[in-house]
Amino acid sequence: MVSLTLYGGVNEIGGNKILIEDRGSRIFLDFGQSFSLLDDYFVPEVYLTPRERFGLRDYFEFNLVPKLKGLYSKEAIQRTDLPYSEPEFDAVFISHAHFDHVAHLQYLHERIPVYMGEATKMIAESTEITTKNKMLPEGDIRTFRSGRRISVGGLTVTPIHVDHSVPGAYGFIVETSEGAVVYTGDFRLHGPKGVMSREFVEKAKEMEPEALIIEGTRVLPEEKRRNFSEEMVYSESKRIVSETDAFVMTMRYPKDLDRFMTFYRVAKECGRELVVSMKTAHLLIALQKDERLKLPDPRRSSVVRIYGRELRRYEGWMKELMEDAVDCSYVAENQRNVMLELDLWCLPELIDIQPKRGECIHSMSEPFEEDPISQVSDEVFCNWCKHFNLNNHQLHASGHASRGEIFEIIREINAGKILPIHTTGVELFRKEFKIENIEKGRKIEL
Numbered sequence: 001m002v003s004l005t006l007y008g009g010v011n012e013i014g015g016n017k018i019l020i021e022d023r024g025s026r027i028f029l030d031f032g033q034s035f036s037l038l039d040d041y042f043v044p045e046v047y048l049t050p051r052e053r054f055g056l057r058d059y060f061e062f063n064l065v066p067k068l069k070g071l072y073s074k075e076a077i078q079r080t081d082l083p084y085s086e087p088e089f090d091a092v093f094i095s096h097a098h099f100d101h102v103a104h105l106q107y108l109h110e111r112i113p114v115y116m117g118e119a120t121k122m123i124a125e126s127t128e129i130t131t132k133n134k135m136l137p138e139g140d141i142r143t144f145r146s147g148r149r150i151s152v153g154g155l156t157v158t159p160i161h162v163d164h165s166v167p168g169a170y171g172f173i174v175e176t177s178e179g180a181v182v183y184t185g186d187f188r189l190h191g192p193k194g195v196m197s198r199e200f201v202e203k204a205k206e207m208e209p210e211a212l213i214i215e216g217t218r219v220l221p222e223e224k225r226r227n228f229s230e231e232m233v234y235s236e237s238k239r240i241v242s243e244t245d246a247f248v249m250t251m252r253y254p255k256d257l258d259r260f261m262t263f264y265r266v267a268k269e270c271g272r273e274l275v276v277s278m279k280t281a282h283l284l285i286a287l288q289k290d291e292r293l294k295l296p297d298p299r300r301s302s303v304v305r306i307y308g309r310e311l312r313r314y315e316g317w318m319k320e321l322m323e324d325a326v327d328c329s330y331v332a333e334n335q336r337n338v339m340l341e342l343d344l345w346c347l348p349e350l351i352d353i354q355p356k357r358g359e360c361i362h363s364m365s366e367p368f369e370e371d372p373i374s375q376v377s378d379e380v381f382c383n384w385c386k387h388f389n390l391n392n393h394q395l396h397a398s399g400h401a402s403r404g405e406i407f408e409i410i411r412e413i414n415a416g417k418i419l420p421i422h423t424t425g426v427e428l429f430r431k432e433f434k435i436e437n438i439e440k441g442r443k444i445e446l
């Protein structure tokens with residue numbers, strides 16, 4: 001008997017945790033935390049959070065992670081009523097480096113192997129250093145590339161690259177004893193590497209799968225903001241930057257390096273320097289190891305400069321970067337010749353820079369995208385722009401396929417069973433298709 005159990009991502013964006021069982025073999029696809037997971041019981045803004053020192057104790061109380069024997073490390077469960085046991089799962093496969101797909105790896109039993117793309121591992125390592133967020137498990141991490149078939153017990157898993165708003169994203173084709181199961185991860189068709197997603201869909205179709213687990217982030221009654229293609233973000237940004245002789249500020253999701261490359265291109269073609277955070281510089285340097293990504297090295301680039309914020313204390317990883325960094329007075333003096341990338345929590349830097357006037361390209365929109373810390377109310381943001389005389393432009397290409405594209409792909413792959421995940425639009429799926437009755441933790445037989 002083959003079964004699928006969704007322990008997260010059910011009627012919510014993110015938190016994907018899919019268990020596939022086939023006789024004695026058990027694997028998880030993704031191991032994330034949803035952005036809304038804690039909302040019913042915890043309010044981080046007022047410091048009401050699970051007590052990390054007690055491992056999973058507070059999570060189990062509210063059923064926020066599955067209480068399964070042989071899944072977690074001794075440390076994660078020693079303060080809970082779940083008895084410790086040797087590993088009873090064969091592997092975890094990670095689709096990409098976003099928080100809502102990896103965040104719970106830190107609790108995993110260290111002898112359960114974790115498979116991820118090479119870029120995903122590099123991104124996670126850099127993020128751990130620059131944000132102090134735990135991303136990777138203690139144990140056995142194995143990397144893959146697109147198309148490699150990986151056998152785990154009676155299952156064979158083939159990762160196929162897809163295009164998403166972070167480098168190194170994959171969907172999976174899992175061959176079971178009763179046919180194939182396809183999982184899309186997060187993906188889009190309109191991005192710069194849309195052909196990779198097409199390739200994934202083709203391969204998935206060929207397998208004539210028994211089940212399709214498909215994301216539905218943008219399966220919504222209506223979308224609040226206009227979505228562009230990456231190419232449109234480029235051309236519109238270029239128009240804005242080339243028409244001004246004043247300061248330009250840009251904002252994007254930290255791991256969205258397609259957007260970084262778009263702004264890099266614009267800066268280069270408009271004769272400006274692109275000034276990036278130390279965090280971004282660290283990530284770009286970490287990803288130099290993967291030359292297929294073709295990212296500029298901020299230590300050598302004539303276009304990229306590193307912005308060294310004035311801090312009371314610099315951590316080890318920052319010290320080296322500070323040697324090449326420019327400061328707020330450099331940006332202030334050269335405000336007509338730079339594009340400054342600023343993270344939301346760094347907005348106070350504008351007080352030191354004192355832009356005379358200028359343009360701001362706000363290049364984010366998904367309310368639940370990868371980084372909860374990237375969220376701030378529109379009103380607060382507009383107040384900052386107004387105060388510093390910056391015209392605000394909203395320009396974003398989503399990391400996710402549109403509702404129409406998702407529905408088209410479901411028809412094309414034509415799987416026996418359809419399981420929407422990573423979506424709040426299950427009812428919209430149901431209007432179009434016969435979908436499985438999914439419930440968190442309920443086993444669905446193939």
Ligand SMILES: [Zn+2]
Nearest residue numbers: 096098186370
């Ligand atoms: Zn994602």
